[in-house]
Amino acid sequence: SMHWKDYHDLDTIYSFMREIRSKFPNIVRLYTIGQTAEGRDLKVLRISENPRENKKVWIDGGIHAREWISPATVTFILYQLMSNWENQPAHIRGLTWYIMPVMNPDGYEYSRTTNRLWRKNRSPSRQNQCFGVDLNRNFDIGWNGYGSSTNPCRDTYRGSSPASELETKAVAEFLAKRKYNLESYLTYHSYGQMIVYPWAYKAVKVKDSSILQRVGSLAAERIAQKTGTTYRAAVTHEVLGIAGGGSDDWSRAALGVKYVYTIELRDRGAYGFVLPPRYIKDTALEGWTVAETVAQAIGPSS
Numbered sequence: 331s332m333h334w335k336d337y338h339d340l341d342t343i344y345s346f347m348r349e350i351r352s353k354f355p356n357i358v359r360l361y362t363i364g365q366t367a368e369g370r371d372l373k374v375l376r377i378s379e380n381p382r383e384n385k386k387v388w389i390d391g392g393i394h395a396r397e398w399i400s401p402a403t404v405t406f407i408l409y410q411l412m413s414n415w416e417n418q419p420a421h422i423r424g425l426t427w428y429i430m431p432v433m434n435p436d437g438y439e440y441s442r443t444t445n446r447l448w449r450k451n452r453s454p455s456r457q458n459q460c461f462g463v464d465l466n467r468n469f470d471i472g473w474n475g476y477g478s479s480t481n482p483c484r485d486t487y488r489g490s491s492p493a494s495e496l497e498t499k500a501v502a503e504f505l506a507k508r509k510y511n512l513e514s515y516l517t518y519h520s521y522g523q524m525i526v527y528p529w530a531y532k533a534v535k536v537k538d539s540s541i542l543q544r545v546g547s548l549a550a551e552r553i554a555q556k557t558g559t560t561y562r563a564a565v566t567h568e569v570l571g572i573a574g575g576g577s578d579d580w581s582r583a584a585l586g587v588k589y590v591y592t593i594e595l596r597d598r599g600a601y602g603f604v605l606p607p608r609y610i611k612d613t614a615l616e617g618w619t620v621a622e623t624v625a626q627a628i629g630p631s632s
């Protein structure tokens with residue numbers, strides 16, 4: 331069963347999701363929103379006491395295969411929510427939570443079994459022998475622009491067209507149908523200890539960037555208090571450079587989501603993507619702190 335002393339394979343994560351659903355059948359739904367090129371399910375949990383009226387938050391992890399701390403953090407967030415659901419404050423219990431711990435299951439398993447530093451999914455290229463599309467360059471926003479590659483052999487390959495990938499398509503369609511009341515899109519990555527918000531595809535700030543900066547900084551302050559780790563809140567293009575096709579920008583541009591953050595978890599490069607298991611708990615707590623802070627900023631549905 332689930333714990334946060336080590337990283338888990340996809341089966342264990344999916345079993346954990348089924349377990350949560352059977353413990354809370356009245357408020358939890360488990361969706362299979364599609365399949366991958368290698369035939370694995372794409373799974374999303376919904377937690378809600380009032381799906382029709384609640385404001386919604388989407389949380390995903392594992393867009394990039396090698397960033398193992400991300401699925402670990404997203405499953406931890408799920409655990410934090412559900413282990414104490416009855417006692418959660420109104421601003422948490424009053425939301426509808428969509429949680430997808432592993433957006434790129436093929437890549438995740440490939441990283442676990444074959445190539446630890448694999449980043450992309452595992453769809454075969456039609457052009458050559460190379461595999462994989464960077465799902466965070468495949469969304470339909472600034473797709474044809476800077477910061478991605480047209481070469482299927484590169485780590486930041488954008489794919490043959492916007493949303494060419496099954497994972498991108500599944501998530502985009504699922505979210506487009508549920509954009510009403512969708513207040514937040516949170517996507518967990520590593521590494522760098524940053525909380526960044528749009529835009530990434532162009533060197534412009536979103537209109538309400540001062541709110542996004544304030545809530546991001548507040549999350550960073552709370553993290554510092556809890557674990558002593560320093561996170562920086564900033565506009566994406568200023569700290570990571572311009573890159574098109576990201577899920578974060580897409581959620582803002584296509585769906586109008588307000589609180590859009592990409593969270594780059596630990597560390598700052600000492601271990602990089604290969605973060606030792608002893609850091610999972612505290613790093614996951616940092617990820618949870620961001621989600622809590624955003625939930626509080628949204629406030630309960632009226």
Ligand code: 0X9
Binds near residue numbers: 394397521570577579
């Ligand atoms: O480059 C990325 O996709 C993310 N960094 S990572 O090292 N985890 O690969 C940052 C994503 C920021 N947002 C966009 N580029 N849209």
Ligand code: ZN
Binds near residue numbers: 393394397519520
């Ligand atoms: Zn990433």
